Amino acid sequence: MYERMLAGDLYVALDPQIEAAGLESMQLQDRYNSTGAEQAELRRSLLEELLGSIGEGTTIRPPFRCDYGSSISIGSWCFANFGLVALDVAAITIGDHVQIGPNVQLLTPTHPIDPDLRRAGWEAAEPITIGDNVWLGGGAIVLPGVEIGADTVVGAGAVVSRDLPAGVVAVGNPARVVRDVR
Template identity: 40%
Template sequence: MNNIERRDAGLPYISDAEVLEQQKPARRLTQALNTADRSDFDKIGAIVKELLGKSDGAFINPPFYCDYGFNIEVGKNFFANYNCTILDVGKVTIGDNCQMAPNVAIYTAGHPVHPDSRNSAYEYGIPVSIGDNCWIGGNSVICPGVKIGNNVIIGAGSVVIKDIPDWAIAAGNPCKVIRMITDEDRKYYYKNNEFDEEAWNDLAARGFAGTENKN
């Protein structure tokens, strides 16, 4: 097996010339994205579409960094804020309606623990998955192999090294579940601050006030 085949099989591999060649298109596109006029939303959106391929309504506030782009699959209405980094050596799968605050990092890439093994130049990529309707707080790091469920909030500054279940609010280093999200949370927009009547009526009119199917 060559190193591209080894990488894609989830085996330890070496970033040789063929592997690096596969990174060139993403490097060109991220450079174009990161130097684009920040007010040219149409151009930014078009570059994001080319970089991520299959996507619907995805938008990224530059700067943004990734290794390949083709190993990132996002659902509808994906949004990543400034300075997001996704090391997509392994597959990164992100569901619908996911938001990432500034400085979020998703790492599928890793290196052996023992220095002799690490200095051999072998590395690896383990997939990461994030479900639908997730919000990842600023300065959070998601490590290789992590699976985050649906409707999850990851608090700012978290380091996620283990799977997080559906409907959880989780935070910390290492990241742990703090509590579960319930229907009672619907009426609040920030801590104990409730939506005002005008906003709540708008939510209700648009189907966001309790008519959703959780399944």
Template identity: 45%
Template sequence: MTEKEKMLAGLVYKSFDEELSGERIKAKKLVHELNKLEPDEYEKRRELFLLLLGKTDGDFWIETPFRCDYGYNISIGKNFYANFNCTILDCAPIVIGDNVMFAPNVGLFAAGHPVHHEPRNAGIEYGKPITIGNNVWLCAGVIVNPGVEIGADTVIASGSVVTKNIPGGVVAGGNPCRVLRSITGEDKNYFFRREPIET
């Protein structure tokens, strides 16, 4: 198997072989071009993101600066929004559902390294997929670790470090992230600290 095949299979691999290094450079060039665009260059921005990302579905908006490793392992659903400083290490598939929102400084990190220093120093690493369900909101500064799945209709509180799967329909937070409460139908009547939504 090539190092890329190992990477995509979720096995340990060495990322500094010629093929993977070349693919990261290609992505970095696209990301560099994206991040230096003028704010009103909407069409060029969309064109570059379509070249970079593996799959898109309908409208999306990703604020710059943005960073990723490869781009082709990132799939986003309809109506996706990512605020400033989103970083996605996509050495494994990153699947993001419909109507997902990322606040500033969100990081999805599919990449990992062995705990023991000898294989780590030898350049061994791995990637495990991350899945974000529909209607999820990741608040500011959320970090999602390798192999995590976040269920639909969930909110992850600011500054959380998500190390394990989180079910759907909950508010979760903390380091490590844990379920704080369920989201109920009553929640649609309120916003910040239970202030009523009056339209």
């Protein structure tokens, strides 16, 4: 099931290997989220252990929550404010110089429409890609399979359900482009 999950196929999350990976991730997150601001080196070390990759100068303020962490790649000089939730059943790729407001959610999991499949515990996921120099306003939600182009601004509380091109401002639910950034 773990291999199916990583491949983006339908899988059942109640697999022992998947549960073990999730438990290990939660333990690292608990350690990270209990650190104080004066423990910058420990925080960095925990993020390096938890995440697939993290660039130079990147800061994530606790609390931070994810499914596994290993499917998250964050570029250099990014900042994520309090309360980031990044459900990384599929890959989450974040470029350089990305600003993430408080309580942003990056959600890769999907669930079948068919009630019998849902009841049986089947799920899947689609990756999220966030380009360089993007700003996600507080409370924004990015849904499975979305790609956000470089230099784009997503307004606070927006729900991004479709790809956004580079260099635009998008707001609302669902997020819609309202203007270019320049």
